[in-house]
Amino acid sequence: GAVVSQHPSRVICKSGTSVKIECRSLDFQATTMFWYRQFPKKSLMLMATSNEGSKATYEQGVEKDKFLINHASLTLSTLTVTSAHPEDSSFYICSARALTGTSGGPDEQYFGPGTRLTVT
């Protein structure tokens, strides 16, 4: 099956610093990747949609200057949390959309293992 990796799996940083999280599709190309945030015992909250070669689209209420997203290639997207604060502590998960059919046809989305961010 399709594999998505994230790095790092855990990171602890001090308040005011920036943290970069990488999301890679290992065995398929992903024109679209998505970034989610998940709070304990809650479902996934979509933060932004990342398309290769274009600017990310952010969901309402998500600060684009705080959560910088770059989709540099068909297999790599990065999320940078800038000037992190304790309230940014969370579980961040990416997903990648794999086309298994023609445009507009069947598709599947695969998730990475997540990154646990703790801001002290």
Added chain:
Amino acid sequence: EDQVTQSPEALRLQEGESSSLNCSYTVSGLRGLFWYRQDPGKGPEFLFTLYSAGEEKEKERLKATLTKKESFLHITAPKPEDSATYLCAGGDSSYKLIFGSGTRLLVRP
């Protein structure tokens, strides 16, 4: 407004006791109904995508079905290793996934 609702919130089963999880959805331009399994501290693991009413898919002890308003995840003779949170999501016209709140399943030996 697009919405996905899952029930029950939590489910406890004895090993071998079959049951079903429900997912009700209202998603305009639905491009697919997704089921995932999530273990604590890990990312969701893809299970199924269903595209049209009447479609069914199976994987081991799991079977997913789809109607125009609901999807069901049937678990036949579950084992303790099936314990996890099961997430349902509707894919909208821009391929975003709208997630339900999940069903936490515990299967006791």
